[in-house]
Amino acid sequence: MRIVKLESLMADAGWRTACYLKVVTDEGIVGWSEYGEHFGTAGVTGVIHALGELVIGMDPLQIERIAALLRGRTIQAQGGINQNAIAAILNALLDIKGKALGVPVHALLGGSLRDRVPFYWSHFGTYRVRNHAQLGVPPLKGYEAWAALGEEARARGVKAVKTGLIAEDGNGGFANFGPGFAYTPGYPELNLDRTVLTTLRKQLAAIREGLGDDVALMLDVNFHFKTEGYVQLARAVEPFGLDWLELDTYDCQALSHIRQMAPCPIASLEALYGRNGIRPFLEKGTVDIAIIDLAWNGYLEAFKMAALAETHQVNVSTHNFCGGLLSDVISVHFAAAIPNIRLVEFDVEDVPWKSEFLTAPLIVEGGEIVVPQGPGWGVDVDEAFVRSHPPRS
Incomplete structure (x- = not known):
């Protein structure tokens, strides 16, 4: 061949x-x-x-x-x-x-350990803030809307959600917050404004009210602050019982310091490449959860990265936001085959036609995704549908 x-x-x-x-x-x-x-x-x-x-x-x-x-x-x-x-x-x-x-891909490197993998609802609420019209849902207005969304997640049987930072828009709604990506003011100094903490406390309190105590809550703050700001933020969110605080930095010493000071588990490393990229971070004990991207590193290298994390008693979660569903399938195969999986990142809310990109649906039941068992990924890309939906100019 x-x-x-x-x-x-x-x-x-x-x-x-x-x-x-x-x-x-x-x-x-x-x-x-x-x-x-x-x-x-x-x-x-x-x-x-x-x-x-x-x-x-x-x-x-x-x-x-x-x-x-x-x-x-x-x-x-x-x-x-x-x-x-x-x-x-x-x-x-x-x-x-x-x-x-x-055989399925998850059988190629030793076989699967599980038939279902746990996931968390990613971009919880923040996709509604940025993309509500394309999602076909109303915008979030007021903090009571965040509590209602938490109730919705609990009612759907979701076991874990991860949200991000927002800002009040002055009209009862909310806006994107992204200085670390140079989307909003604050770059490159990346100082933590106290109004960010005030908004965040209200947001997390509302979500926790809706979720109750049994649904896991995580927060992703990306590259938005420097070390000092991350430490302040970690202390500020302690009352909300985060399962993890997720953040990004390329500085090994800084991340080690943040983890030592934080009153909650720290997740990171999604922006790093390969075993050589994550090795010094694992050796310095910088994370409780290692985030690995299958689209950036590839399944083969990610498998080896997970094995390296296992030698440091660190579990792995996937980073996944490509948007075309096949990346979700690839992550699920990976999560089925490694021993040290924590959670798979999954967008419960997305554009209404996303499921049409593949020839078969990804089965999601409560807080778990069923692992495909067909040859290869177990599904193919629906070429006809993809070609009929060209990118917007």
Whole structure:
């Protein structure tokens, strides 16, 4: 069997573009993966196809050999866009191998440990703040709306939710808060304004009221502050019993200090690449939960990263916000196969047509996702639907 073609397909996924890679073999077996260009990875499609030229004619079942070749050809600029491109190619090859052998991907590296994986409702409320019209739901108005959303999650059997930071818009509603991404004022100094804490306390109190005490609550504050601000914020949210506070920094010493000072578990590392990227952070005991991105690192490398985390008694959660559903499927295969899974990131609310991107639905029941059992990923991208929904100009 040989690789004969790589093709990218794009589709409208609301506020972002769903990006799929199709790898075709001379025996007619097709492998699929998903990647993203909507947040910090612009241009990855071109890199995928530049690197893809190197694998044309190669045996798609020799995944480690192809991985070694692609790493070698990008060694002087490892990580970043190059690693995103390598991940997209290798993830598609795993789909091909599973189909060729007639087994699901989670069976390729030792088999699954579970038939269902636990997830958390990601972007809880914050997607409604930013994208309510595309979600087909009303905007959140007043803190009582956050409490009502918490009640809705509990009624749906969701076991865990993760929200993010917001700001009051002066009209009873809320606005996006994102200085760490240079979306809103405050970059690059990234100081913690006390009004942020006031708003956050009201938000978390309302969510906790709606969720009750039995549903896990997490908070993601991304790259929005410096070390001092993260420590202040961690202390401020102590009364709300967070299952974890998630934050990002590239400074190992800073994250170690934050974890030592924080009264709650710390989750991080989603912005890092590969075992070499997370190793010093694990050695310095910086996290309680390691976040790993399957679309950025690739299933194969992520599996090894999870094994490394296991040697430090650290469990893993997935980072996943591509938007085209196949990335959810890939995360579920990963979570089924590693021993140290904590939770899978999953967007319960998304654009109404998201389920149409795949040939079969992802089954979600309460707080768990059923692991697909078909060959490869167990589902394929619905090409006809994707082609009928081109990205918005």
